[in-house]
Amino acid sequence: MKIVGHVSGSELFKGFDTVRKIIELDIGVELQLTSKILDSFTLKEYGKLRKLAQTKPITVHAPFLDLNPGATDRYVLEATRKRFEETLIAAKVLEAEVIVFHTGFHPAKIYPIYDTWLKTAIETFKYIAERSSCKIALENVFDEVPDHLERLLKELPENVGVCIDIGHLNLFSEKPVEFWIEKFKDRIFEFHIHDNNGKKDEHAVIGNGTFDFDTFFKLLEKIPNSYIFNLENKRPEDVEESLRRILDD
Numbered sequence: 001m002k003i004v005g006h007v008s009g010s011e012l013f014k015g016f017d018t019v020r021k022i023i024e025l026d027i028g029v030e031l032q033l034t035s036k037i038l039d040s041f042t043l044k045e046y047g048k049l050r051k052l053a054q055t056k057p058i059t060v061h062a063p064f065l066d067l068n069p070g071a072t073d074r075y076v077l078e079a080t081r082k083r084f085e086e087t088l089i090a091a092k093v094l095e096a097e098v099i100v101f102h103t104g105f106h107p108a109k110i111y112p113i114y115d116t117w118l119k120t121a122i123e124t125f126k127y128i129a130e131r132s133s134c135k136i137a138l139e140n141v142f143d144e145v146p147d148h149l150e151r152l153l154k155e156l157p158e159n160v161g162v163c164i165d166i167g168h169l170n171l172f173s174e175k176p177v178e179f180w181i182e183k184f185k186d187r188i189f190e191f192h193i194h195d196n197n198g199k200k201d202e203h204a205v206i207g208n209g210t211f212d213f214d215t216f217f218k219l220l221e222k223i224p225n226s227y228i229f230n231l232e233n234k235r236p237e238d239v240e241e242s243l244r245r246i247l248d249d
Helices: 008-014 017-023 033-042 043-053 074-094 107-131 147-154 164-172 175-182 215-220 236-247
Strands: 004-008 028-032 056-059 096-101 137-138 160-165 188-193 228-231
Touching: 004 017, 004 107, 008 017, 008 028, 008 043, 008 147, 017 028, 017 236, 028 043, 033 074, 033 188, 043 056, 043 074, 043 175, 056 074, 056 137, 074 096, 074 107, 074 215, 107 137, 137 147, 137 188, 147 160, 147 228, 160 164, 160 175, 164 188, 175 215, 228 236
Parallel strands: 004 028, 004 228, 028 056, 056 096, 096 137, 137 160, 160 188, 188 228
Antiparallel strands: none
């Protein structure tokens, strides 16, 4: 298991101070590459970030706002694929180990066009996987069940796995965490670790919400430990506290 700490796109755009604070915790970083970052940063900036992290792991979170890899609107789909291609270039310079992507699934929006969305999303992620220099992890967001990710993975190459976001599970999943872990145990590339009250996506320090971390950590003993833990809190101070609580356990 490797541990990284989250750095938001808004913090990254301000400069590298937050990245430094995370690195000083002796862990790696997950960099959120928003569209604004992709429009503003040159390859030189990504090279500086790679140097700043030294030998520590870097993972990347691809942009997702306004995007959908299974979009029916061809302009939205073109924009999505272009942003994903730009993310691949940045990730290569960063020597990222994993890129996390949202699938675009939302029950209210996608169920009426499910088959079309699924087919197009599979095509998008096949295209990305063929061109990626690192692993691809598809994240659960509004998923009530693991079925949608499972259908995607069934059609995608082995360098595509899942990122299980436990905060999102606590909010939206109809199935317990053990069901998700058992379903994807051989293709879990990353976990997003944060807590909430079951009502709002707070990205709180672990233990400050209602998620059952005791059960979760016991479940991890039963699967390969090649995954990455991303402490997806909003502030470096919260990342530090989450890290302390993990190490204490």
